[in-house]
Amino acid sequence: MKLTERFKEGKFVITCEVGPPKGIEVEKIIDELEPLRSKIDAFNVTDLQSSVLRLGSLATCRLLKEKDFEPICQLTCRDRNRLSLQSDILSAAVLGIENLLCLTGDHPQLGDHPEAMPVFDLDSVQLLSAAKGLMNGKDMAGNDLEGQPPQFALGATVNPGAEPLEPQIIKMEKKIDAGAEFFQTQAVYEVDKFANFCEKVEHLKVPVMAGIVFLKSPGMARFMNANVAGVYVPDSIIDELTSAGKEKRVEKSLEISARLIRELKDLCQGIHIMALGWERHVAAVLEMAGL
């Protein structure tokens, strides 16, 4: 089912990230998703996240589909030129995938193959436009597709914590013009800042899903503050985690995430959870958040 249908129903939509394994053993990730079946609307399958070699998004999405989970296929511009990207979009349709999330992608230098050639033949706006073109029966060169064109719900990303924010919003508008129908955001820890962002994009009338990343430790929070663009974990949250002590840290972390979700819920149309290995805790957090 297209994610856009869920928004149309007026549902508060919940998605969760799935990172394919570094290898071919997929049983573990499938097992971890089972308890989330009734709680999560769709699962984002990452495309070589952080430029680290892994199993592909397309194959993993198909596996999820076979197990009756709804996948969102993430597609980045890092590794493929326009021929390959357009071909993979057609392949996704044939494999029954109905949701595409179009991203620029991290630079290869950030990952485990820093020697790789960065492709970026297209950027995220152009990729959305190419996907939309295929949905209208035309490839990027203007040639007609044979038969029925593919149909997708097209998603994109935005970073509500970026400074300056203005170029992010202008790019968001370009993504909407190019075909984006919903947005997932980078991790949010500052509710006021997110509220300010929502106010600025309200006129765009497009569903926004706030990003939730579980904070596993105070160290992780400090690392994100130093290294992740547009993400700031306030000192109060870091102190809260620190004072919980090692034994109660997991409990406290989940409590913080649930509280954030409760506070963000009325500002946006959904949440996107990036559990980063804590998939087993997602159900508990949603319950604590009243979802």
Add this chain to the structure above:
Amino acid sequence: MLFTQNKPTEEVLESLGAESKIFLLACNGCAEVCETGGEKALSTIKAELEKAGKNLTGTALVDFLCNKVLVAARLAREMDKIEQAESILVLSCGVGVQAVAKVVDKVVHPAANTVSLGGLQGLWPADERCQACGDCALDYTGGICPITFCAKSLLNGPCGGAQDGKCEVDSEKDCGWQLIYERLEKIGRLENLKKFHKARDHSKMLPSRDLRETSFYDIETKT
């Protein structure tokens, strides 16, 4: 020797848009040989602009527009005429356009596309870069090249990976789009960010057959 080709007049006029007061600046180095710069191109473009109803506040010819020191010194003498203009139309390669943008806080428009960096440039001692993409976009980016200053050569705005204005690839390196944003804000052209840029035509990076058949191309590239 940098090879450049004139952008079509319609494209130049489109990029000048409603601006009516223009300062015309031409390079007398490589661009003179390619006939995209020098006296000849200067007078041709001057006539075309006047025909299109533009008012030229002044013109200048500089030997090597890629040399910022030379450009700054030469333009100092023309500053009153440049001040009166809404923008500067630059008849040179991409390196020249970027040099001009760096020394004058004015909107710059490239009149040519750079298609090859074959051989040595005139003089180019600083940090601008030109990859001879054959489809110069410096117009929309305040004279800062998104192809070379952005690690991903993005045309439609920042990727979201920059942290404190620095590139995700190298924390010592400025984010190209941050520089472009600041520059456009400074020259009052933030609306340029809204333009949708289609995917690049990489075939434009190949020098045309006409260019390959010129004798100077032969001299520079064949042994």
